[in-house]
Amino acid sequence: MADAAGAAILPYFRSATLGADNKLEDGFDPVTVADREAELAMRAVLAQLRPDDGILGEEFAPVEGSSGRTWVLDPIDGTRGFISGTPTWGVLIAMSEADGPVLGVIDQPYTGERFIGAAGLAQMTGPQGARDLATRNGTALDQAILFTTFPEVGTPEERAGFERVSGKVRLTRYGMDCYAYALLAAGQIDLVIEAGLNAYDVQAPIAVIQAAGGVVTDWQGGPAHEGGRVLAAANAELHAAALALLKNS
Known part of the structure; x- marks a missing residue:
């Protein structure tokens, strides 16, 4: 799903022709064609590989599943940054059960960084290779x-x-x-x-x-x-x- 979303998004990043629609009447909450195409790409993967799972995504209607699992998708978290050209946005993918998420992916296609977390797995991959993730200890x-x-x-x-x-x-x-x-x-x-x-x-x-x-x-x-x-x-x-x-x- 992360690969599919990145392939849909990257042709639009820092494109002079990219426009944005505003989802708010009072304020600015942008959405772009890249957001929508990336979520559709992820939903297509799920339809093929996990058809019994539910889907909760930002841009389209929820899908009820029968497996007890729900995929929670944000195709571009940080659309304001995306349309500004900063590489601080990301594709968010979680697989959630009754008590919350049990798998998470934060993917930044432009920098090639992918952060993955699940039971027994905390790892990032990127231009410098793969390494385990660990939060800091001992900081006051x-x-x-x-x-x-x-x-x-x-x-x-x-x-x-x-x-x-x-x-x-x-x-x-x-x-x-x-x-x-x-x-x-x-x-x-x-x-x-x-x-x-x-x-x-x-x-x-x-x-x-x-x-x-x-x-x-x-x-x-x-x-x-x-x-x-x-x-x-x-x-x-x-x-x-x-x-x-x-x-x-």
């Missing part, structure tokens, strides 16, 4: 690197919660979409905090980060696979420190 909150996609994060209340954590860390960066979660799984950064997410935004990152040794919950410490507010941390200690600052948001 005041030395942590924190990412989020949008500076405004969400509601004013959610922004205040984020700023309580941001005020304690060493470095805060913005705008990476799903690539931030991949960097966390790869041991490059320590925290990702976001709000207003959908299931297809977060299920693949959850599976990858958990397989690499990290922790992902909502802002109350509960499951995050349905979306909403998400706290991803490199380890349990760092997660607890950030969660204590977010819980009242």
